[in-house]
Amino acid sequence: MNNVIELHNVSKKFKGFEIRNISLEVKSGFVTGFIGANGAGKSTTIKMIMNLLAPDSGEVSIFGLDYAKNEKQIKERIGFVYDDNVFYESLNLKEMKKIVAPSYQQWDEKLFNNYIERFNLPLNKKIKTFSKGMKMKASLALALSHNPELIIMDEPTSGLDPVFRRELLELLHDLMIEEDKTIFFSTHITTDLDRIADYIAFIQNGRLVYNNEFHLISEEYAIVKGALDLLDSETEKEFISIRKANTGFEALTSNVQSVKDMFGKNIILEKPSLEDIMYYSQRGKVNA
Numbered sequence: 262m263n264n265v266i267e268l269h270n271v272s273k274k275f276k277g278f279e280i281r282n283i284s285l286e287v288k289s290g291f292v293t294g295f296i297g298a299n300g301a302g303k304s305t306t307i308k309m310i311m312n313l314l315a316p317d318s319g320e321v322s323i324f325g326l327d328y329a330k331n332e333k334q335i336k337e338r339i340g341f342v343y344d345d346n347v348f349y350e351s352l353n354l355k356e357m358k359k360i361v362a363p364s365y366q367q368w369d370e371k372l373f374n375n376y377i378e379r380f381n382l383p384l385n386k387k388i389k390t391f392s393k394g395m396k397m398k399a400s401l402a403l404a405l406s407h408n409p410e411l412i413i414m415d416e417p418t419s420g421l422d423p424v425f426r427r428e429l430l431e432l433l434h435d436l437m438i439e440e441d442k443t444i445f446f447s448t449h450i451t452t453d454l455d456r457i458a459d460y461i462a463f464i465q466n467g468r469l470v471y472n473n474e475f476h477l478i479s480e481e482y483a484i485v486k487g488a489l490d491l492l493d494s495e496t497e498k499e500f501i502s503i504r505k506a507n508t509g510f511e512a513l514t515s516n517v518q519s520v521k522d523m524f525g526k527n528i529i530l531e532k533p534s535l536e537d538i539m540y541y542s543q544r545g546k547v548n549a
């Protein structure tokens with residue numbers, strides 16, 4: 262299976278924050294959701310993938326190519342959507358398109374017009390009058406109209422209402438079905454991922470803690486519930502973090518088999534949601 266994005270031992274240090282030695286592979290033809298708490302390093306990683314920020318060390322390769330020699334060729338094949346405002350707000354969409362289109366050999370005017378129609382966007386109204394949802398649709402129309410193989414989005418659903426979020430996820434789903442695309446997008450709305458993600462990459466405090474198939478998460482992690490008297494300094498080592506209440510404890514583990522062997526029928530095991538995994542991992546970090 263080909264990887265479209267490969268990061269190898271990538272590090273980047275800011276004052277008070279560090280991306281530490283991330284190695285990440287994004288599989289061709291699938292949707293990978295990139296999750297992590299606020300400030301975990303998602304945007305920083307995406308900027309390095311887009312060559313908007315240079316790593317201090319490590320290698321970034323896209324389609325097996327490096328940016329030093331192939332920047333134009335790589336960017337031609339990527340559609341990039343991000344949350345920050347990318348428009349000249351005093352222009353309308355028609356004028357904005359005239360700026361963007363010539364950058365791409367593969368620009369497809371018909372496809373652009375299809376998106377404009379599908380999203381019901383006005384071509385002659387100034388972009389500064391657009392709502393947040395309209396701006397996101399406009400970004401998508403501009404990013405997808407050169408037929409990119411790889412679509413990278415930094416928090417495309419943030420701040421969007423549930424109806425448009427669903428619409429956006431459906432569009433991405435359609436793109437995956439109709440064409441052979443790869444999508445990599447960051448979000449902290451984990452329920453978005455239930456709909457379309459095949460793989461999950463999870464970053465915490467600048468480290469990649471998980472990058473694997475979505476459905477395998479429930480085999481690798483479990484929520485454990487049991488009585489407080491099962492816990493002591495030894496057994497607690499099995500857990501990423503533990504929530505204790507008078508009625509018992511609830512905890513996340515990534516040592517599922519060992520917990521089963523240790524506690525047998527004295528505990529209840531449940532499948533964690535992505536939100537559970539993020540919550541307990543973040544809590545573990547805070548308590549550590």
Ligand SMILES: Nc1ncnc2c1ncn2[C@@H]1O[C@H](COP(=O)(O)OP(=O)(O)OP(=O)(O)O)[C@@H](O)[C@H]1O
Nearest residue numbers: 275276278297298299300301302303304305306449
């Ligand atoms: N150019 C920069 N200079 C200094 N620090 C930075 C810079 N860019 C990002 N950071 C810091 O790096 C950390 C990670 O930020 P980043 O934007 O990558 O997180 P994120 O996971 O995308 O968060 P969010 O979900 O809130 O958007 C933060 O502490 C941020 O303040």
